[in-house]
Amino acid sequence: MSLHLALIALLFALHFILPDYHHGNLARVMVLAVYAMAYNVMFGYTGLLSLGHAMFFCAGMYGMGLSMRLYEISAGPAFLIGLSVSVIFSLLIGLLALRTIGVAFMIVTLMFSQAIFLTILYFNPITRGDEGFVIPQAARQIAGIDLSDSGNRYFAALILFSICLLAVLKLVRAPTGRVLIAIRENEERAKMLGYDIWAHKLGAVVMSGTMAGAAGAAYGLLFGTVGASFAEVPFSILPLLYVLLGGPGTVIGPFVGTLFMFYLRDLSSALTDAHMLVAGVVLILLTIYARRGIMGLIREKWLKWLP
Amino acid sequence: MVTVSLLSTKSVSRHFGGLIAVQDVDFDLPKGEIRALIGPNGAGKTTFVSMLCGRIPVSSGRITFQGKDVTQLPAHKRIQQGMAYTFQITSIFAELSVYENVALAVQPRLSNAINTLAQEVETALRRVGLQEHSHRTAGDMAYGHQRLLEIAMGLGQSPQLLILDEPTQGLSDAEVDDFITLIKEVAQTTTVLLIEHNINVVMALADRITVMNFGQIIAEGSPDEIRQNDAVQTAYLGG
Amino acid sequence: MEFGPHLILAMLEGLVQASVLTLTALGLSLVFGVMRVVNVAHGEFFMLGAVSAYAITDWLAGSAAVGFLVALIIAPLLVAVLAVVCDRMILRRLDYDPERTIVATIGILYVLQQVTLMTYGPDAHPVAPPFNQRLAIPWFEFTDTGLEFYFPWGLSTTSYKLFVIAAACVAGLGIWVLMARSKLGLILRATQLDRETAQAFGIPVERVYAFVFGLGAAIAALGAVLVVPIQQAHYLMGSDPLLLSFIVVIIGGLGSLRGTVVAAILIGMSNGVISVFFTPTLAKILATLLVAFVLVYRPAGLFGTKVA
Numbered sequence: 107m108s109l110h111l112a113l114i115a116l117l118f119a120l121h122f123i124l125p126d127y128h129h130g131n132l133a134r135v136m137v138l139a140v141y142a143m144a145y146n147v148m149f150g151y152t153g154l155l156s157l158g159h160a161m162f163f164c165a166g167m168y169g170m171g172l173s174m175r176l177y178e179i180s181a182g183p184a185f186l187i188g189l190s191v192s193v194i195f196s197l198l199i200g201l202l203a204l205r206t207i208g209v210a211f212m213i214v215t216l217m218f219s220q221a222i223f224l225t226i227l228y229f230n231p232i233t234r235g236d237e238g239f240v241i242p243q244a245a246r247q248i249a250g251i252d253l254s255d256s257g258n259r260y261f262a263a264l265i266l267f268s269i270c271l272l273a274v275l276k277l278v279r280a281p282t283g284r285v286l287i288a289i290r291e292n293e294e295r296a297k298m299l300g301y302d303i304w305a306h307k308l309g310a311v312v313m314s315g316t317m318a319g320a321a322g323a324a325y326g327l328l329f330g331t332v333g334a335s336f337a338e339v340p341f342s343i344l345p346l347l348y349v350l351l352g353g354p355g356t357v358i359g360p361f362v363g364t365l366f367m368f369y370l371r372d373l374s375s376a377l378t379d380a381h382m383l384v385a386g387v388v389l390i391l392l393t394i395y396a397r398r399g400i401m402g403l404i405r406e407k408w409l410k411w412l413p
Numbered sequence: 414m415v416t417v418s419l420l421s422t423k424s425v426s427r428h429f430g431g432l433i434a435v436q437d438v439d440f441d442l443p444k445g446e447i448r449a450l451i452g453p454n455g456a457g458k459t460t461f462v463s464m465l466c467g468r469i470p471v472s473s474g475r476i477t478f479q480g481k482d483v484t485q486l487p488a489h490k491r492i493q494q495g496m497a498y499t500f501q502i503t504s505i506f507a508e509l510s511v512y513e514n515v516a517l518a519v520q521p522r523l524s525n526a527i528n529t530l531a532q533e534v535e536t537a538l539r540r541v542g543l544q545e546h547s548h549r550t551a552g553d554m555a556y557g558h559q560r561l562l563e564i565a566m567g568l569g570q571s572p573q574l575l576i577l578d579e580p581t582q583g584l585s586d587a588e589v590d591d592f593i594t595l596i597k598e599v600a601q602t603t604t605v606l607l608i609e610h611n612i613n614v615v616m617a618l619a620d621r622i623t624v625m626n627f628g629q630i631i632a633e634g635s636p637d638e639i640r641q642n643d644a645v646q647t648a649y650l651g652g
Numbered sequence: 653m654e655f656g657p658h659l660i661l662a663m664l665e666g667l668v669q670a671s672v673l674t675l676t677a678l679g680l681s682l683v684f685g686v687m688r689v690v691n692v693a694h695g696e697f698f699m700l701g702a703v704s705a706y707a708i709t710d711w712l713a714g715s716a717a718v719g720f721l722v723a724l725i726i727a728p729l730l731v732a733v734l735a736v737v738c739d740r741m742i743l744r745r746l747d748y749d750p751e752r753t754i755v756a757t758i759g760i761l762y763v764l765q766q767v768t769l770m771t772y773g774p775d776a777h778p779v780a781p782p783f784n785q786r787l788a789i790p791w792f793e794f795t796d797t798g799l800e801f802y803f804p805w806g807l808s809t810t811s812y813k814l815f816v817i818a819a820a821c822v823a824g825l826g827i828w829v830l831m832a833r834s835k836l837g838l839i840l841r842a843t844q845l846d847r848e849t850a851q852a853f854g855i856p857v858e859r860v861y862a863f864v865f866g867l868g869a870a871i872a873a874l875g876a877v878l879v880v881p882i883q884q885a886h887y888l889m890g891s892d893p894l895l896l897s898f899i900v901v902i903i904g905g906l907g908s909l910r911g912t913v914v915a916a917i918l919i920g921m922s923n924g925v926i927s928v929f930f931t932p933t934l935a936k937i938l939a940t941l942l943v944a945f946v947l948v949y950r951p952a953g954l955f956g957t958k959v960a
Contacts, residue, residue, distance in 0.1 A: 155751055202948050209690055209750050210947045213898065217944035220895065224937045281520050288517050291506045298466070298500075299518050299570070300492035339891075343758055350755070380770050386762025393756045394745050 109412075110275055110357065114268045121260050133260045135361075135368050136267040137325050138344075142352070142360035143274055144317035145345035150354030151278065152310040153290030156203075157212045158219025159318055160342040165195040166319025168226070168233065171332035174241055176232070182248045185323050192319020193312065200311035204304060216339070223337035238333025246327055259328045266324050267361075270317055275357050277313070278413050286310055287355070318345075340382055347385055350392045353401030357413050362400050416443040418477075419574055419604050420465065425474030427460055427628075434460040436628040438474070442574075447596065447605045449615040452625035453648055458608045459501060459578060461625065465606075466498045466576055467491045479573065493521065495573035499563045499580060501608075507552030511543060514551050514562055518569035537569035541595060557588045564592075568599065575599065577607040581614050593617050616640075624648065657791045657804040662928035663921065664789075668813050668882070670920025671820030674913055675875030676893045677900035678827060679868035681912040684901065686844045686864045689748050692757040694872060695894025696764040697735060701727050701873025702885040703768055706777045717782035720881070727877050728870040735869035739862045748861070761890075768887040781812040781881030816878045823874060824913065831909065840864060872897075895936070896923065899943045 117136070124132065141163055148154045170188030173179040179187065203214045227235045246253040253259055277283045285306055288296040297303050326332045335341065344367075345360075352363025367388070374384045392399070398406060405412040420442040427435040435457045442448050450458050463469045465476060467488030476484045483491055492498070506514050512534055519533040538544040541561040546554060551562060560580065567575050577596075581589050589611065596605060596618055609615050615622060615636070622639045624632040626648045632639060639645055680694045704727035709719035738760055746752040788808045790801045831837040843850045843860045851857050872893070883889070900919050904911030919939065926935035 155754075157754075202944070205948050209754065212751070212754060213690070213902065214944050214947045217898075217940045217947075221937055221940040221944065224933055224940065228931070228933045228937060284513070284517060284520065287509070288506060291508055292504060295500075295504045295506065296517070297489050298468070298492060298498050298504075299566070300489050300521050302489050340762075346755065346758075378770060380766035382762045383766035383770070386759040386766065389759030390742060390756050390763070393752050393759065394742065397752075 107275065110271055113358065113361070114264070114271065117264055117267070121257070121264075126256065129260060130256060131368065131372070133256070133263040133328065134325075135365050136263040137321050137328065138348070138368070139361040139364040140267055140270045140324070141318050141321040142345045142348040142364045143270055143357075144314045144321065146349045146354060146356075146360045147274060147277070147286075147317065148310050148314040149346065150349055150356070150359070151283065151290060152286045152307060153293075154307065154310065155212050155346070156215040156342075157339075157346070158215035158217070158222075158342050159314075159345050160337050160339070161199070161215075161219040161222040162192060162196055162315040162318035163322035163325075163341070164222060164226070164337045165315070166192045166322035166324075167326045167332055167336060168322075169319070170323035171239070171241060171326045172232070174245055175239060175332075180248075181246055181253065181327055185248075185327060188323030188326075189316065189320055192316045192322070196312045196315020196319070197308075199315065200308045204307050204311065216342070219337065219342055220339070223334060223339075226334045226337055233334070236334045238331055238335070241326060241330045241332065243330065246330060253328055254330065262328055263324065266320065270320070271357065271361070273317075275413060278357060282306070282309070290355075340385075343385065343389075347389055347392075349399070350397070351388060351399050353399030353403070353405070354397075356399070356401040356405060359399055359401040366400070418442070419444040419479060420606075421477045422465070423475045423477075425461070425464060425471050425476060427457075427464055427469065427472045434628055435464070438625075438628075438630055440623065440630065442604065442606060444573075444604050445600075446620045447600045447618050448607070449619035449622045450606065450608045450625065451610070451612075451615060451622060452631075456625040456648075457628040458625050460628075462498075462576060462578060462606070462608060466496055468498075492570070496576065497567040497570045497572035497574070498576045499567050499578060501578040501582075503556070503559045503563055505551050505559055505562055505566070507550075509551055510547070511538070511549050511551050511554070511562055512547045515565050515569045518566035522571060533569065537565045540568055540598070541565045542591065557584050560584060561588075564595070568603075572603060574604045574606065577605065579608050579610060581609065581611050589614060654804070657789075657807040658928070659925070660789065660791065661807055662925045664809050664813070665928060666921035666924025668816055668879075669924045670917045671817045672875045672879045673893070673896055673900060673920040673923075674916035675820055675823055675878075676872045677897040677904075677912050677916045678824070678909065679871035679875075680897045681901045681904070681909055682827075682840075682871070683865055683868035685909065686840055687748060687861050689743065689750060689753040690757070691865075691868070692754055692894070693738070693760040693764060694757075694868070694897060695890030695892075696761050696768075697731050697869035697890075698872040698876045698893045699768065699885075699887065699890035700731050700734065700764060701876030702779075702880040702883070702889060703772060703777075703887070704730050704873070705877045705880050706772075706779050706885040709779050710777075716780040720779070720782040720877075723779075724874070724877050728873040731873035732866035732870035736862050736866040739865040743865070744858065744861075765887055765890065772885075772887065774887065776884040776886040778884045779880045781810075783811055783815075784881075785811040787811060787814070812881060816882070819878055820875070823871070827871065827909075892936075896920075896939065899939050902943050903946050 120132065145159050148156060166188040169191030170184045173184045173187045174181065199218060203211060203218065206214050226233045243254045251258050253262055285296065285301050289303055289306060293303060322336065348363035348367055349360050351366055352361065353359030370384055371381045375381045396403065401412065418441055422438055422440040425435060425438045438461060450462070452458050464471050467486060471484060475482060478491065478494060478496070483494070515534045515537050516530055519530060519537065523530055523533070535544060538547060541564055543558060543561055543565060546558065551559065560583065564580065581592055584592060593614060599605065619636055621633065621635055623630055624639060624645050631644050631648060632642045676698055680691065683689065683691050705723035708723040708726055712719040712722060742756050742760065743753055746756055786808050787810060788803045791804050791807060792799055792801050831840060839855055839860060843855060843857055847857055896919065900915045901912055903919065904915030923935050923939060926938065
């Protein structure tokens with residue numbers, strides 16, 4: 107617990123120290139880390155590998171964005187709408203996709219995500235398709251606090267990140283968290299200990315989808331953009347990459363992975379346009395040599411108690 | 414003495430396509446008994462037991478547990494009702510610690526219990542003699558200990574009915590003796606149904622024996638009765 | 653154009669697409685059938701076939717027909733070699749674990765795609781077809797004098813497109829002969845049925861896997877070489893074929909080559925027709941949802957027996 111609070115405190119302190127460029131980056135990293143943490147709940151803890159998480163992110167992003175753009179709802183309620191859309195959407199997807207397992211599950215999530223992406227493109231007049239739309243600065247205010255201001259934005263991201271980080275920590279330490287891990291480790295055994303496997307998996311999907319949606323809605327609100335690129339396949343692969351790198355099944359891992367990859371891509375984009383190349387290489391190396399990720403390796407070798 | 418039926422089946426059958434694995438089995442297990450289920454390989458024992466605990470559905474027939482019809486009840490609900498099952502091929506959480514394994518077994522009924530989780534886990538481990546190994550990774554232990562862990566998990570559930578599928582397979586002679594002592598003690602509070610190939614274990618433990626062959630029950634009775642039964646001799650020697 | 657001729661045109665286009673799709677999907681199906689792994693980078697092997705064809709014809713710079721013929725032979729071979737390298741260096745190290753392979757092939761996808769981007773840039777590169785006569789297609793109508801044929805304006809195809817359909821049929825037949833009638837095919841089918849037993853019989857499973865992976869990539873690349881004179885080579889051209897191949901293989905039933913062919917024809921045709929009459933986007937939406945719901949409710953597909 108103290109480790110995680112220390113991280114939050116550190117992030118809080120960094121606000122005052124960091125130069126503008128990194129300050130903005132870190133705000134982005136925190137929101138993306140929430141997305142990665144959401145993915146970790148499903149993949150790292152429950153063992154469900156989805157290839158379509160972008161759809162959950164976009165459920166929140168477009169739920170929020172479209173309410174603001176089409177119905178001129180203000181930022182606060184729009185965020186809540188985005189969140190509600192995420193809950194309902196992840197429930198729906200869970201009910202369908204959980205009828206499959208393993209490779210089929212991966213493909214089904216990929217397909218649903220692709221369908222969502224294509225649907226966003228198809229309804230171009232409403233969603234502005236690939237181009238996306240901008241949420242004007244004037245609209246991005248909650249209770250009089252201007253979210254486009256970099257300081258406020260950073261704190262908003264930090265608040266979201268902290269809430270989610272502590273929520274995941276609580277989940278992992280609770281009996282339910284133990285059950286998710288058991289399902290990942292040996293599903294049949296968990297079933298024969300009396301646990302309702304399907305209900306637990308559905309819960310994991312809904313929690314994961316909702317958190318991803320929260321990240322999506324927050325991203326749109328804080329950085330002002332809503333676009334179909336957030337529904338494309340690469341954006342579904344990114345959280346997998348962040349989690350694998352940082353350490354699946356650890357609480358801090360997703361944040362570490364997101365931070366690392368973000369800066370890796372940032373640095374490499376100075377060299378080449380092909381920024382997904384780095385992602386590809388890292389994925390291959392990780393899956394052959396380092397399946398436990400950074401924090402996973404640290405946990406195994408030195409800090410056995412790390413949640 | 415009044416015998417209360419804990420588990421019974423009526424005309425339970427199971428077929429896979431054209432193959433009939435279990436045919437029309439009427440079975441009754443009174444509370445407090447140690448029952449051994451024996452028979453040659455392929456007799457249908459594991460299929461039958463899998464239907465009892467809900468791992469596979471019945472093709473026809475009815476299963477009653479503690480007076481309630483559980484035929485359509487999914488496996489995890491039957492476990493919640495008081496069944497515990499150990500797998501023929503040891504199935505534990507190999508990457509987790511011994512403590513975690515038992516904790517997962519104990520956890521569901523904890524809200525009603527007086528003791529804490531740690532105490533319950535300790536008790537279960539102590540009964541099988543694994544209390545020293547609490548912090549070891551389960552998959553690192555010797556096979557015999559893993560078997561014991563699985564039994565500890567079964568005990569940790571405080572079940573009404575403990576179903577053991579070939580529990581002594583792979584155990585050394587000393588471990589088998591310990592196992593016999595353990596089950597005799599367990600049987601004081603729990604009804605036990607075990608599938609076994611080791612005849613010594615069967616004779617030492619069983620109050621009654623059910624013999625299966627070709628998907629049907631061919632004999633049922635006390636150890637002495639079964640020992641003298643011609644049909645059983647034929648099944649084992651001929652089959 | 654009236655509905656009749658328009659439909660014929662759409663169906664012809666669909667037939668061309670179906671031909672290429674059949675080859676691409678067969679490659680994916682073969683790999684899954686024998687090796688039990690899903691290769692997400694399959695579309696990139698397809699793309700590399702097209703890009704290699706462009707590179708070869710560009711380099712040879714002589715007659716379009718000769719350049720194309722050389723590309724038709726060399727490009728699939730090049731892609732096959734690359735695929736075998738991927739198998740040896742990466743897939744084998746993962747012991748062909750299904751989930752890890754998917755993640756690794758996603759990585760391979762990005763490496764191949766982005767390296768192509770870096771080498772050939774983001775523009776599309778055309779490849780000249782070896783021959784390309786326009787062939788007008790007759791249509792009929794009922795007049796006072798009875799059934800009359802005429803040539804509607806706009807209803808035409810090209811000799812090259814017909815060649816593509818023919819070539820795909822020949823290639824498909826070739827694969828069938830290989831799988832069903834040759835000793836090599838027997839070895840492949842044996843490995844598909846039971847890896848351990850095949851190994852016990854002395855079949856070098858690892859080499860078979862490398863061969864199959866290469867062959868699967870080569871067949872897809874062949875399809876790409878056939879289609880590139882119609883479509884142009886582009887570094888992102890692999891994602892649509894990948895999606896469609898997935899759809900075909902899943903609906904046809906994972907592991908069934910016959911199912912793959914039937915599904916490819918059905919889906920290629922309907923995709924082509926829907927694209928012409930509605931929009932390509934709608935066709936794709938329907939296709940993706942179809943795959944998802946087939947997997948959810950009928951995981952065995954039309955012909956297959958294995959659940960993924």
